[in-house]
Amino acid sequence: MNPFVTINDKYLYDQGNVELKPEISHQVETALLFNNRYKVILFGAYTRHPICKSYLAGAGNRVWVYPLNMSSDYSYGIRMTAVNLHPTRWWTLVGNATLTYKKYAWIYDHKKQNNRVMTPLFYLGNYLKPADKWNAELNGYWNGKTPLGQGLISPMWSVSIAVSRSILRDKGTVRLFLNDIVCSRYLRAKVINVEQPAHYKERKEATIGISFSYKLQRGENIKSSNPQRESNESKRIKL
Structure with missing residues (x-):
């Protein structure tokens, strides 16, 4: 809601909007759970006055960028997930696939x-335990063409890896990670329904890092769980 103008260059100006209204969202989901591993979810959502970045063509080929309350935002679709799949004893798979229809109006x-x-949208996570005290991860996603207010984001994908080892009697963990190993996160967006064509490009840089975590207290032993109870709880709260 900052009313001041930020001049990026002679063609692009940013400004806040002090007249924004609160957005109100309504969501509903229903899910089917199979064998505590597979889930099919049907979902829908409606948002009134969604707040989105908007674009307005001005004099001198200038484009004003500011947040605006749109009329509505509808979305609905289906999501399928699979968790705790074990091709081998040391390999765990987690995946999901989503197909969603989204509509903005203004x-x-x-x-x-x-x-x-x-x-x-697709996601696949691989969790490996090649040796005692060692863990590895290989995760990737692909998102199709996605609407965002007046913008249309081109398909984007990424793959990340990580390796970790338990130390200090399993109380500490050292983790080495590399996000976006092939530098594929290249954001391309097109602005639609304005008086002049507009495009936005941004390359998301790959990141590499190392982290350390330590458990100050081991905690109490976890009691054995009831699979039927877990299934019922999943149906109730894990939608």
């Missing part, structure tokens, strides 16, 4: 505009 120049796209 008024521009006294005309109703919309941005609607069907978007597929």
Whole structure:
């Protein structure tokens, strides 16, 4: 809501909007759980007055970028997940696939505009335990073309890896990670329904790092669980 203007260059100006209204969202989900490993979720959402970054063409080929309350935001779709799959004793798989339809609507120049796209999303996580005290991860995702307010984001994907080892009698963990190992996170966005074409590009740099964690207290022993109870709890709260 900052009302001051930030001049990025002679063509692009940023400004806040002090007249923003609160957005109100309604969501509903229903899920089916199979064998405590597979889940199928149907979901839907409606948001009134969603707040999104918007673009307005001005004089001198300038484009003003500011947050705006759009008319509505609809989305619905299906999500399928699988957890704790074990191809081998030392390999665990987690994955999900989502297909969602999303539609933004707003008024521009006294005309109703919309941005609607069907978007597929995929994620696969591999968790490996090649030796005692050692763990490894290999995770990746792919997102299809995605709408965001007046913007349309091109497909994007990434792969990350990590290796960790338990030390200090399993109370400490050292972890080495590398996010986006092939430098594929290249954000490309196109602005639609404005008087002049607009594009935005940004390369998300790969990151490498090392972390250390330590458990100050081991804690109490975990009691054996009841699979049927876990299933019921999953149906109730893990949607």
